[in-house]
Amino acid sequence: MTFTFQAEDFKRDSSKKLSHHHLFPLAMEEDMKTVDTKKAGRILDQEKENTRSICLLEQKRKVVSSNIDVPPARKSSEELDMDKVTAAMVLTSLSTSPLVRSPPVRPNEGLSGSWKEAGCVPSSTSSSGYWSWSAPSDQSNPSTPSPPLSADSFKPFRSPAQPDDGIDEAEAGNLLFDEPIPRKRKNSMKVMFKCLWKNCGKVLSTAAGIQKHIRTIHLGRVGDSDYSDGEEDFYYTEIKLNTDSVAEGLSSLAPVSPSQSLASPPTFPIPDSSRTETPYARTDTKLMTPLSRSAPTTLYLVHTDHAYQATPPVTIPGSAKFTPNGSSFSISWQSPPVTFTGIPVSPTHHHHPAGPGEQRQHAHTVLSSPPRGAVSLRKPRGEGKKCRKVYGMENRDMWCTACRWKKACQRFVD
DNA sequence: GATGCCGGGGT
DNA sequence: ACCCCGGCATC
Numbered sequence: 001m002t003f004t005f006q007a008e009d010f011k012r013d014s015s016k017k018l019s020h021h022h023l024f025p026l027a028m029e030e031d032m033k034t035v036d037t038k039k040a041g042r043i044l045d046q047e048k049e050n051t052r053s054i055c056l057l058e059q060k061r062k063v064v065s066s067n068i069d070v071p072p073a074r075k076s077s078e079e080l081d082m083d084k085v086t087a088a089m090v091l092t093s094l095s096t097s098p099l100v101r102s103p104p105v106r107p108n109e110g111l112s113g114s115w116k117e118a119g120c121v122p123s124s125t126s127s128s129g130y131w132s133w134s135a136p137s138d139q140s141n142p143s144t145p146s147p148p149l150s151a152d153s154f155k156p157f158r159s160p161a162q163p164d165d166g167i168d169e170a171e172a173g174n175l176l177f178d179e180p181i182p183r184k185r186k187n188s189m190k191v192m193f194k195c196l197w198k199n200c201g202k203v204l205s206t207a208a209g210i211q212k213h214i215r216t217i218h219l220g221r222v223g224d225s226d227y228s229d230g231e232e233d234f235y236y237t238e239i240k241l242n243t244d245s246v247a248e249g250l251s252s253l254a255p256v257s258p259s260q261s262l263a264s265p266p267t268f269p270i271p272d273s274s275r276t277e278t279p280y281a282r283t284d285t286k287l288m289t290p291l292s293r294s295a296p297t298t299l300y301l302v303h304t305d306h307a308y309q310a311t312p313p314v315t316i317p318g319s320a321k322f323t324p325n326g327s328s329f330s331i332s333w334q335s336p337p338v339t340f341t342g343i344p345v346s347p348t349h350h351h352h353p354a355g356p357g358e359q360r361q362h363a364h365t366v367l368s369s370p371p372r373g374a375v376s377l378r379k380p381r382g383e384g385k386k387c388r389k390v391y392g393m394e395n396r397d398m399w400c401t402a403c404r405w406k407k408a409c410q411r412f413v414d
Numbered sequence: 415g416a417t418g419c420c421g422g423g424g425t
Numbered sequence: 426a427c428c429c430c431g432g433c434a435t436c
Contacts, residue, residue, distance in 0.1 A: 388417065405428060408419055 192239040203239065210236045384412050 193210035195202040214232040386409040387399035400411035
């Protein structure tokens with residue numbers, strides 16, 4: 001059993017975790033072979049995997065039956081049952097503490113892995129990667145918000161009806177955030193669930209609640225039946241309020257107590273994820289990606305330090321005025337992959353934050369037919385102080401990324 | 415001269 | 426994609 005798990009596990013991770021080789025000499029051999037055969041072609045590989053799976057199952061059977069008297073014929077179904085039970089346990093533990101890296105997950109993986117390879121369910125994680133939160137997909141379709149779900153935030157509230165997914169998510173979490181994460185998750189984490197449906201910012205404290213909300217309100221599932229095809233999962237996200245890192249990052253910024261957002265569900269509860277320079281807080285920011293919000297009348301400067309590389313920032317003008325200075329300025333979070341098409345901004349005043357290409361071109365189309373032939377349609381330099389001016393050359397590491405790269409400043413947009 | 419940032423190159 | 430920098434426009 002144990003051996004099987006290790007070998008299987010190793011096979012799955014072989015492409016990534018080369019550093020673990022010294023732990024499993026046997027597996028290393030296997031792995032090397034796998035690497036070699038990769039060049040020869042996937043078919044061979046597949047064949048090999050299957051054979052190995054069979055061999056391992058055989059081996060497993062021997063080991064188990066030497067200890068326990070089990071009829072071999074029933075073996076597979078029993079294992080499946082145990083699979084489910086273990087998966088349920090794992091999911092339960094996951095739902096209570098999001099980052100429990102519970103060892104039972106791995107053996108489970110091993111087992112399900114062999115079943116999968118035998119042709120049951122293809123594992124999306126091992127082959128094609130993981131969920132991406134910058135999913136550029138259907139922005140055009142208003143009925144599918146397609147929220148940016150990181151594997152990390154996705155994991156804890158997967159419905160137990162899908163044990164396989166739960167396992168995969170767990171693995172994805174491990175793969176994605178292997179190194180620095182453990183200190184992020186502490187018991188100071190508050191978890192809420194926010195509906196991502198357009199113009200609905202409902203926040204509930206339980207996954208079941210939000211699922212029900214989405215089912216009934218948005219998906220129009222009539223009758224309060226508990227039937228769920230898991231679709232709701234895509235329409236809500238988990239809001240983690242890490243009092244530690246947030247407070248850490250916020251120490252010099254606007255004082256917004258996390259509990260405040262807990263106390264006021266109907267309002268928009270996000271603005272505590274402010275700009276920080278700490279990677280941990282930045283990760284948190286990703287977790288708290290709101291997809292849509294009921295249009296606020298105040299100014300929201302939506303950007304991140306890395307907005308230059310990431311999705312373009314969205315600026316919603318309004319009555320309130322933020323005056324950026326060194327210590328406190330815009331509320332920022334990872335801007336969701338939604339294009340705010342209906343914002344009534346007079347084109348002449350659309351001196352927007354220059355984002356990457358797409359946004360720039362958009363500006364050109366909005367601006368009334370720019371003079372032809374002018375090759376360098378350079379936008380006039382903004383008068384606001386930029387990172388360079390504010391922080392100075394000596395504090396270059398405090399600049400926003402764009403400034404550091406001599407790009408249009410993303411922190412102090414004009 | 416200082417600053418902002420586009421365009422382009424390196425990895 | 427990320428990062429850096431030459432060089433130009435603007436202040």
